[in-house]
Amino acid sequence: MEAEKRVLIVGSGMLGLAHAWMAREAGYAVTVFERHGRPLGASVRNFGTIWPIGCVPGAEREQALFGARSWREVAGRAGIWHDPCGSLSLAYRDEAWAVLEEFIASEDSPGFELLGRDEVIRRFPAAKAEGLRGALRSRDELLLHTPTAIPALVDALRARGVAFHFETPIVEVGDEEIVTSRGERFAFDHLLIAAGEEMRLLFPDALAAADIQPCRLQMMRTVPQPEAWKLGAIFVSDLTLCHYPAFRDCPSIEALRQRLHRELPEHHRWGVHVIAAQHGDGSLTLGDSHEYGHDLDPGGREEVDALILDALGDFLEMPDPRIATRWQGTYLKSTKGVTQVVLQPQERVTMVTAMGGLGMTLGWGRARDTVEGWKALDASQREVAKS
Numbered sequence: 001m002e003a004e005k006r007v008l009i010v011g012s013g014m015l016g017l018a019h020a021w022m023a024r025e026a027g028y029a030v031t032v033f034e035r036h037g038r039p040l041g042a043s044v045r046n047f048g049t050i051w052p053i054g055c056v057p058g059a060e061r062e063q064a065l066f067g068a069r070s071w072r073e074v075a076g077r078a079g080i081w082h083d084p085c086g087s088l089s090l091a092y093r094d095e096a097w098a099v100l101e102e103f104i105a106s107e108d109s110p111g112f113e114l115l116g117r118d119e120v121i122r123r124f125p126a127a128k129a130e131g132l133r134g135a136l137r138s139r140d141e142l143l144l145h146t147p148t149a150i151p152a153l154v155d156a157l158r159a160r161g162v163a164f165h166f167e168t169p170i171v172e173v174g175d176e177e178i179v180t181s182r183g184e185r186f187a188f189d190h191l192l193i194a195a196g197e198e199m200r201l202l203f204p205d206a207l208a209a210a211d212i213q214p215c216r217l218q219m220m221r222t223v224p225q226p227e228a229w230k231l232g233a234i235f236v237s238d239l240t241l242c243h244y245p246a247f248r249d250c251p252s253i254e255a256l257r258q259r260l261h262r263e264l265p266e267h268h269r270w271g272v273h274v275i276a277a278q279h280g281d282g283s284l285t286l287g288d289s290h291e292y293g294h295d296l297d298p299g300g301r302e303e304v305d306a307l308i309l310d311a312l313g314d315f316l317e318m319p320d321p322r323i324a325t326r327w328q329g330t331y332l333k334s335t336k337g338v339t340q341v342v343l344q345p346q347e348r349v350t351m352v353t354a355m356g357g358l359g360m361t362l363g364w365g366r367a368r369d370t371v372e373g374w375k376a377l378d379a380s381q382r383e384v385a386k387s
Contacts, residue, residue, distance in 0.1 A: 045329035054244030063365035078156035219287035
């Protein structure tokens with residue numbers, strides 16, 4: 001019987017774990033390496049929103065929908081809390097309402113529903129009524145609590161036979177093996193590297209040529225809201241319509257963008273658009289901002305948090321606005337507008353990065369495609385060996 005092919009994965013964030021899951025399901029022997037004692041990167045610092053509504057219709061939207069289905073299946077199998085609550089894109093400016101009307105007219109999916117003002121208030125009383133034109137309801141989005149979901153996914157992978165080496169930086173990658181900081185060597189048939197900025201230490205030239213840069217976010221979480229108060233969906237509003245590429249082909253999007261720049265210049269300066277998501281304990285995760293560049297100052301900015309909360313107040317009314325915790329997240333983003341960067345710095349080595357803030361959504365599809373490529377290559381090599 002042929003021995004299991006060996007897949008090594010560097011990075012225990014969403015991308016690394018999705019590849020580990022898909023590779024193990026395909027019958028590979030999988031080992032994951034992580035330089036920290038537990039996952040600490042972007043995958044545990046985000047909203048936990050699985051966000052097909054933000055993805056361009058076509059192949060990327062299908063990849064996102066596959067991600068949502070995969071999370072539902074995996075979360076169900078692993079006992080991970082998740083809420084298939086969908087999303088609500090609220091429109092307050094005439095231009096934003098026009099964008100939503102244009103978007104729904106171009107879509108034939110039964111997952112979308114355009115709601116008038118009164119229907120929004122009846123079904124989602126947390127939405128601010130003043131100035132509301134209406135909203136786009138989408139059923140495909142779901143919510144995770146990533147600080148607990150990612151560790152639970154690690155546990156589920158362990159139960160399926162995936163080996164983990166935490167506190168184990170990788171310092172060298174050869175043609176057929178990697179070397180850890182302790183001098184240990186591990187051989188591989190396929191190597192997947194999804195370790196964020198750490199990849200600069202392993203293949204700096206390849207990463208530099210990919211034209212990507214860090215993006216820093218500021219985020220907050222409220223205290224738990226009263227038990228009877230429910231958000232009912234992931235809320236966004238006018239600013240978010242201009243942030244994600246899904247609405248870029250709507251004719252009114254440019255008029256909305258220009259109006260927002262005029263009315264909210266500081267929000268534009270700091271890349272503020274606002275998402276509100278309610279987790280199982282009743283708390284709301286709020287954010288965020290976007291600051292780009294290498295070697296950013298480490299401190300957070302109070303004025304940016306104030307901008308986020310100011311924009312939140314334009315579309316949401318919650319009973320207890322107290323903030324329990326604040327943090328910063330960082331992810332890598334393409335400077336060319338690409339939503340996922342896949343590099344092949346050497347044979348049998350794949351690097352995946354720069355998912356543009358959509359790694360939780362697109363990661364399962366990216367992992368599926370990577371593993372399918374490995375399987376095809378292995379099958380081809382077996383055929384060559386037989387001949």
